[in-house]
Amino acid sequence: xxxxxxxxxxxxxxRGRGLVRDMRVRWALEEVGxxxxxxYLSWGQQKEPAHRARNPFGQVPAYEEGDLVLFxxxxxxxxxxxxxxxxFPEDPAGRSRAIEWMxxxxxxxxxxxxxxxxxxIIEGDRDWAAARLPVVEARLASRLEELSARLxxxxxxxxxxxxxxxxxxxxxxxxxxxxxxxKYPNLEAxxxxxIARPAFKRAFEKWTAGxxxxxxxxxAQHPPQPKGxxx
Amino acid sequence: xxxxxxxxxxxxxxRGRGLVRDMRVRWALEEVGxxxxxxYLSWGQQKEPAHRARNPFGQVPAYEEGDLVLFxxxxxxxxxxxxxxxxFPEDPAGRSRAIEWMxxxxxxxxxxxxxxxxxxIIEGDRDWAAARLPVVEARLASRLEELSARLxxxxxxxxxxxxxxxxxxxxxxxxxxxxxxxKYPNLEAxxxxxIARPAFKRAFEKWTAGxxxxxxxxxAQHPPQPKGxxx
Numbered sequence: 001x002x003x004x005x006x007x008x009x010x011x012x013x014x015r016g017r018g019l020v021r022d023m024r025v026r027w028a029l030e031e032v033g034x035x036x037x038x039x040y041l042s043w044g045q046q047k048e049p050a051h052r053a054r055n056p057f058g059q060v061p062a063y064e065e066g067d068l069v070l071f072x073x074x075x076x077x078x079x080x081x082x083x084x085x086x087x088f089p090e091d092p093a094g095r096s097r098a099i100e101w102m103x104x105x106x107x108x109x110x111x112x113x114x115x116x117x118x119x120x121i122i123e124g125d126r127d128w129a130a131a132r133l134p135v136v137e138a139r140l141a142s143r144l145e146e147l148s149a150r151l152x153x154x155x156x157x158x159x160x161x162x163x164x165x166x167x168x169x170x171x172x173x174x175x176x177x178x179x180x181x182x183k184y185p186n187l188e189a190x191x192x193x194x195i196a197r198p199a200f201k202r203a204f205e206k207w208t209a210g211x212x213x214x215x216x217x218x219x220a221q222h223p224p225q226p227k228g229x230x231x
Numbered sequence: 232x233x234x235x236x237x238x239x240x241x242x243x244x245x246r247g248r249g250l251v252r253d254m255r256v257r258w259a260l261e262e263v264g265x266x267x268x269x270x271y272l273s274w275g276q277q278k279e280p281a282h283r284a285r286n287p288f289g290q291v292p293a294y295e296e297g298d299l300v301l302f303x304x305x306x307x308x309x310x311x312x313x314x315x316x317x318x319f320p321e322d323p324a325g326r327s328r329a330i331e332w333m334x335x336x337x338x339x340x341x342x343x344x345x346x347x348x349x350x351x352i353i354e355g356d357r358d359w360a361a362a363r364l365p366v367v368e369a370r371l372a373s374r375l376e377e378l379s380a381r382l383x384x385x386x387x388x389x390x391x392x393x394x395x396x397x398x399x400x401x402x403x404x405x406x407x408x409x410x411x412x413x414k415y416p417n418l419e420a421x422x423x424x425x426i427a428r429p430a431f432k433r434a435f436e437k438w439t440a441g442x443x444x445x446x447x448x449x450x451a452q453h454p455p456q457p458k459g460x461x462x
Contacts, residue, residue, distance in 0.1 A: 052380075056377050056378065056380065056381035057335075057339055057374070057377050058377065067324065068324045068327060070327060070328065070331050071331060071335070072331050072332075072334040072335045072338065072339065073334075073338075074334035074337075074338055075327070075330050075331035075333070075334040075335070078330055078334070079327050079330070093298065093299045096299060096301060096306070096310050097301065099306050099309055099310075100301050100302060100303050100306035101303075102306070103303040103304075103305035103306040103309070103337065104288075104302070104303045104306070106305075106334065106337060106338040107303065107304075107305055107337040107338060107341065108288055108303065110338065110342075111341075111342040111345065114342065115346070115349075118346075123363070123366060126362075126363070126366070127359075127362060128358075128359030128362050128363050131357075131358060131359050132354070132357070132359050132363070135354060135357070143288070146287050146288050146289065147287065149283075149287065150287035
């Protein structure tokens with residue numbers, strides 16, 4: 001198999017928490033045991049034409065494997081999961097349900113988590129921020145309650161750990177340690193179980209080692225919430 | 232092949248525009264030429280345990296095909312696209328890029344479109360709604376500009392029509408005819424091209440024929456934006 005190259009930032013927008021979406025791809029590659037190279041971008045390079053050709057939205061990650069160039073973390077995790085055993089069950093129905101949870105993470109859960117980050121961080125200094133926050137928190141709580149009810153006391157969402165869990169844990173990580181998730185101990189334990197996996201730890205170590213650039217001032221002024229504070 | 236059964240509402244939350252997510256699944260089934268049955272839910276039934284067992288978020292669509300039960304429209308469209316030719320290219324790289332656009336539609340474009348719907352409809356009567364709107368509109372415009380630049384003068388996002396286009400057109404439909412998309416004539420033409428497809432038209436006709444229930448008062452009071460008005 002051709003060794004893939006992923007694109008990532010050499011700086012952290014989140015005080016070293018590793019929440020940028022290349023972490024999902026790194027984690028997936030570690031789970032299936034595939035080696036990879038990293039092309040690092042410094043601040044601003046993500047919006048330049050050379051990277052826009054890889055990712056039209058001027059973001060990371062991108063993924064290159066020979067002639068194949070992909071963007072969108074969900075699609076890259078999918079491609080990695082198909083390339084080697086470890087992230088999809090072998091039976092077709094189980095595989096379909098793992099894919100179901102991939103889409104659920106990215107389309108039904110991440111947007112409500114992200115809306116909290118918008119409300120608290122991106123729009124946090126706006127006049128309306130405090131007044132709007134309870135509405136956003138209520139929408140997130142409703143979705144987390146449903147997810148918590150479905151997970152129940154299972155370790156993972158559907159049988160063994162899958163690409164669906166990898167993405168669901170990833171989209172919940174921004175609210176790890178926050179009041180928003182504290183009401184759902186099974187979800188907190190689920191996230192903890194995910195990031196305790198050796199593959200996640202390896203990915204996080206490599207990600208950390210790649211952080212050689214300066215955090216841009218724009219991010220230093222509006223840092224995403226540190227762990228332990230309300231998200 | 233087992234005939235699938237999809238779950239849909241028998242009422243319209245959007246004055247008959249057919250924006251609910253079962254439309255994506257119907258459209259996909261029509262594209263690949265598969266017959267299907269519909270299980271209709273009246274208002275409130277989507278939150279009852281019988282449907283929660285199919286869809287933990289208490290929403291439509293759900294998809295049943297023999298023993299396989301799936302929720303999440305992206306995952307169902309994926310399953311349909313794998314089940315019969317018509318929505319994925321045959322070459323593996325082209326298929327990976329079609330999947331890339333599926334995830335891009337649902338994770339990078341739909342959330343910013345949906346944020347506009349939240350700002351204008353769901354939170355439209357809040358004190359902060361007018362002040363916040365320009366921020367939301369700017370975020371959407373930025374993403375649409377990037378999408379427009381990538382599409383250029385192509386008919387579809389990557390070669391022939393694929394499941395990626397089906398979902399991208401679907402997530403853009405809520406802003407069809409609005410000021411938000413009017414600045415990007417190629418995106419407007421792209422949406423028009425999508426909904427002009429015979430498979431879309433068949434899906435829309437069947438969806439319309441299934442609308443036999445009353446629109447709940449909550450939706451009659453806060454109807455999604457009609458076509459032609461700013462979204």
